[in-house]
Amino acid sequence: MVLLDIDYITRGEKAVIRLFGREKNDADENSIIVLDDGFQPYIYVVPHDLEQCHEQIKELDVLKVERVEMKDLARKKDFIKVTFNHPQDVPKLRDKIRDLTSVKDIREHDIPFYRRYLIDKGLFPMAEVEVEGKTATHQEINEISNDCLANIFELEGEIRPISSDFPNLNVLSLDIEVYNPKGMPKSEEDPIIMISLSSNQGLQKVLSTAESPLDFVETVDSEAEMLRRFVEIVQEENPDLLIGYNSDNFDFPYIKDRAELLNIPLNLGTDGSQLKFIKKGFANAALVKGRVHVDLYLIMRRYLQLDRYTLERVYLELFDQEKQDIPGDEIHRYWSEGGDKLETLFKYSLDDAVTVTEIGEKMLPLTLELTRIVGQPFFDVARMTTGQLVEWYLIRKAYEQGEVVPNKPSASQYSNRRGKRAAGGYVKDPVKGLHENIVYFDFRSLYPSIIISKNVSPDTLVAECDEDKCHISPERGYMFLKEPAGFVPSIIGNILNERVRLKTMMKESQDEDEKKFLNVQQEALKRLANSMYGVYGYSRFRWYRLECADAITAWGRDYIKKTMVKAEDFGFKPVYADTDGFYAVYQQ
DNA sequence: GTGAACCGGGG
DNA sequence: GTGTACGGTTCAC
Numbered sequence: 360m361v362l363l364d365i366d367y368i369t370r371g372e373k374a375v376i377r378l379f380g381r382e383k384n385d386a387d388e389n390s391i392i393v394l395d396d397g398f399q400p401y402i403y404v405v406p407h408d409l410e411q412c413h414e415q416i417k418e419l420d421v422l423k424v425e426r427v428e429m430k431d432l433a434r435k436k437d438f439i440k441v442t443f444n445h446p447q448d449v450p451k452l453r454d455k456i457r458d459l460t461s462v463k464d465i466r467e468h469d470i471p472f473y474r475r476y477l478i479d480k481g482l483f484p485m486a487e488v489e490v491e492g493k494t495a496t497h498q499e500i501n502e503i504s505n506d507c508l509a510n511i512f513e514l515e516g517e518i519r520p521i522s523s524d525f526p527n528l529n530v531l532s533l534d535i536e537v538y539n540p541k542g543m544p545k546s547e548e549d550p551i552i553m554i555s556l557s558s559n560q561g562l563q564k565v566l567s568t569a570e571s572p573l574d575f576v577e578t579v580d581s582e583a584e585m586l587r588r589f590v591e592i593v594q595e596e597n598p599d600l601l602i603g604y605n606s607d608n609f610d611f612p613y614i615k616d617r618a619e620l621l622n623i624p625l626n627l628g629t630d631g632s633q634l635k636f637i638k639k640g641f642a643n644a645a646l647v648k649g650r651v652h653v654d655l656y657l658i659m660r661r662y663l664q665l666d667r668y669t670l671e672r673v674y675l676e677l678f679d680q681e682k683q684d685i686p687g688d689e690i691h692r693y694w695s696e697g698g699d700k701l702e703t704l705f706k707y708s709l710d711d712a713v714t715v716t717e718i719g720e721k722m723l724p725l726t727l728e729l730t731r732i733v734g735q736p737f738f739d740v741a742r743m744t745t746g747q748l749v750e751w752y753l754i755r756k757a758y759e760q761g762e763v764v765p766n767k768p769s770a771s772q773y774s775n776r777r778g779k780r781a782a783g784g785y786v787k788d789p790v791k792g793l794h795e796n797i798v799y800f801d802f803r804s805l806y807p808s809i810i811i812s813k814n815v816s817p818d819t820l821v822a823e824c825d826e827d828k829c830h831i832s833p834e835r836g837y838m839f840l841k842e843p844a845g846f847v848p849s850i851i852g853n854i855l856n857e858r859v860r861l862k863t864m865m866k867e868s869q870d871e872d873e874k875k876f877l878n879v880q881q882e883a884l885k886r887l888a889n890s891m892y893g894v895y896g897y898s899r900f901r902w903y904r905l906e907c908a909d910a911i912t913a914w915g916r917d918y919i920k921k922t923m924v925k926a927e928d929f930g931f932k933p934v935y936a937d938t939d940g941f942y943a944v945y946q947q
Numbered sequence: 948g949t950g951a952a953c954c955g956g957g958g
Numbered sequence: 959g960t961g962t963a964c965g966g967t968t969c970a971c
Contacts, residue, residue: 367959400960449960469960537958544958609957640963642955656956668956687958744964952969 360391361526362488363599364651364736365473367446370396374445376476378518379509379629379649381599383487383526390509390597390629390649393490395518398476400446403429403763404439404456405464412439412461419452420444430762433818433846438466438763446472466763470754474735478755480518483734485727487523492516506624506631508594509649525727525876530559531598532715533589535610536708540691546616550582552694553705554589554614555712558596559720565709566592569694573705583621586614593627600651601627602719604670604711607654607742611645612636644742653741655718658726661745674714677721682714683707724876728883745890746897752887753894753902756850765817765901776898781908784938785916787923794934794944800922801940804885806892807851809914815895816845817904832910833917839910847902851891858884915939 360380367374376395382388399422406412409426416424416439423442428435441456443449453468470478482488492515536553537544554566563575566585570578579585593601603610615634618625625634629649637644645652659665659673666672674682685693685707693704730740733752740748757764768776802808809815813830819840821829829838839845844852861881868874894900896908915938923933923941931943 402960443960446960451960453960467960471960475960535958539958542958549958603957605956608955613957637959638961638963642964654956660955670956685958690958949971950969951971953967955964955966 360393360488360490361523361599362482362484362486364484364649364738365477366648367472367476369445372444374398374400374472376473377630378488380488383523392507392509392511392630392649393493393514393518394496394511395476395514397514398479399423399442399444400449400472400475401440401442402449402453402456402468403427403466404441404462405466406437406439406461407463408461409437409439412459415459415461416441416456419455420448421452430760432762432765433843436763464766466766469767470764474751474754477734477736478758482518482520483731484736485526485730487521487526488518489521490514490516490518504626504631506626507629508597508631509629525724526599528559528599529597530600530602530716530719531562531593531596532557532602532712532719533606533610534603534708534711534715535613536690536694536704537613538691538694539687542688544613546613546620551585551613551617552582553708554585555708556589556592557709557712557716558598559716560596562592562596563709563713564592565705567705569697569701571702571705573702575709576705582617583623586618586621586623586625589614590623590625590627597629598650600653600719600723601647602653602655602715602723604715604718605654605656606652607639607643607645607657611652612643615645639742644738646738651737651741653719653723653726653737655715655722657742658722659718662722662725670711670714673718677718682710724879725883725886728879729886732883732887745886746893746900749887749890749894750900750902753847753850757846760846762846767901768899768903773898776903776905779905781896781905782912782916784912785919785936786938787933787936787941789935789942794942796945797934798931798943798945799940800926800943802918804855804888805915805918805939806911807855807888809911809918810891811848811852811855813910813914814839814841814845814848815907815910816847817895817902817907819845819848820904820906832913834913835906835909837906837910837913847891847894851888854884854888854891858888 361383362380364379367376373396376398378393380391413424421441422444425440427438427440429438453465457465493512494515496511496513534555535551537549538552539549556564565576566588579588627634627647632648635646637646659668671682671684693700726741730737733748734755735751754764821838821840824838829840831838858881861877865874865877894902895904926943930946932946933941933943935942
């Protein structure tokens with residue numbers, strides 16, 4: 360099956376992982392939920408005194424205490440692995456453990472249970488997994504609602520990844536219109552007047568309480584009926600992906616508020632569960648179990664560099680076409696006036712949903728690919744910053760290499776780090792004037808290349824070293840061991856090698872679809888490699904190391920300046936430079 | 948210069 | 959949910 364999403368429920372005292380999936384390439388197939396009760400949460404403890412630590416922790420209400428050897432920034436160390444009965448025991452007991460006299464520190468104590476599961480089992484969402492041995496189970500004992508539409512199974516054997524093609528996904532986009540004559544919509548008073556839906560399976564529909572001769576309009580008696588019908592259509596279409604534009608913070612919260620007011624259940628999940636919200640900092644994330652809700656607004660902010668991110672602006676950028684728009688404060692007039700105006704409103708409303716589908720088809724493949732590389736749920740990856748993406752990729756790699764993951768910075772460490780910044784790239788202010796015979800030079804992936812060639816990594820950074828055994832950064836004089844390959848450099852190396860392999864395959868391929876798919880994959884790897892530099896310089900990150908960030912930019916400045924000097928020897932006069940490239944004028 | 952306040956998208 | 963949190967710009971002093 361294709362693994363769409365994952366979470367866990369509690370059955371009795373036990374945590375049970377739920378894997379949400381669907382048979383591959385079969386949009387009509389029922390949804391599947393596989394339950395696995397055979398996985399337990401754990402953390403690592405750094406002991407002052409191994410024996411005493413072992414004894415003290417054993418006294419607590421934990422499942423297992425064992426001594427393990429793991430690497431900590433490449434150095435082998437003894438840790439104590441503490442396994443818990445339930446994920447919620449971790450926050451309950453970790454402070455107690457940290458405060459024990461025999462304990463120096465605790466590690467990997469803040470990794471969500473479902474993420475731990477994906478990493479430890481080697482599973483990748485949005486890719487195919489093989490479920491070896493499963494038996495049908497009853498929903499009553501699994502706290503799953505009567506409205507559950509999925510087939511539920513209990514995992515008997517193993518679950519493992521199998522390489523697969525890009526999954527065929529059933530996508531449904533939505534957009535709502537609200538009657539708001541008095542400024543921004545208020546869900547306590549302003550009703551939803553239209554719900555527009557567009558799928559990649561051919562559905563185009565606007566639900567509304569108004570009548571229209573337009574064939575895509577389905578008229579219902581009331582707003583309550585409109586919401587009921589919306590739920591019904593989602594269940595019928597059974598999409599893998601639900602997409603919207605700013606739907607995390609507008610459409611879904613609004614639908615939820617109105618549904619509550621009108622007492623309509625929003626059982627949109629494949630398990631029959633209600634629409635939920637997760638607080639994500641200042642913002643919401645709307646969660647529909649078993650389907651992946653993606654808010655394209657966030658994705659566009661990540662991939663496009665624009666002044667504004669309205670749907671119209673984004674559409675113009677991606678398709679080079681103007682999209683007509685009715686200003687928000689005029690919608691109520693179009694609605695009240697009826698006739699041609701109402702017809703226009705219907706058309707624009709549907710067009711917004713169709714546009715979201717189009718933008719999704721164009722832009723989601725890259726995020727899907729990143730999901731399949733980073734190995735965290737698509738829902739999460741679609742809401743992660745590039746820095747978080749890199750961090751979770753590294754956490755998985757750390758597991759594979761037997762490395763214990765560094766802790767997130769404490770509040771004081773964070774504020775301490777925030778004050779400092781690595782020096783930036785070299786910038787030469789442009790020489791004013793109109794230049795002719797301009798040539799441009801730039802380094803391909805300058806920072807990733809420096810990290811690899813100079814082995815810049817927290818585990819290779821040393822205070823003292825023989826000159827022939829280490830790389831010494833210009834200006835700052837930071838020292839990095841030449842051998843062995845550091846944790847981060849080796850990972851970037853693998854990413855770039857894999858990218859070269861994909862690009863070669865792309866050139867050799869005759870199949871246009873395959874070419875496109877390989878291209879998205881290599882783009883995803885490029886993004887990841889280019890973001891790696893950030894983990895050293897961003898204060899919130901586990902692998903933060905100012906010395907590494909500082910050394911990389913120092914080498915970068917050194918390379919670009921040396922190259923400019925060389926270019927001048929050949930008669931190229933640089934007129935402008937920035938970080939990894941420069942413009943020059945050729946003079947005879 | 949510093950820290951608090953504000954803002955994004957959506958109708 | 960192994961909760962707890964963005965980043966950039968403008969404003970007020």
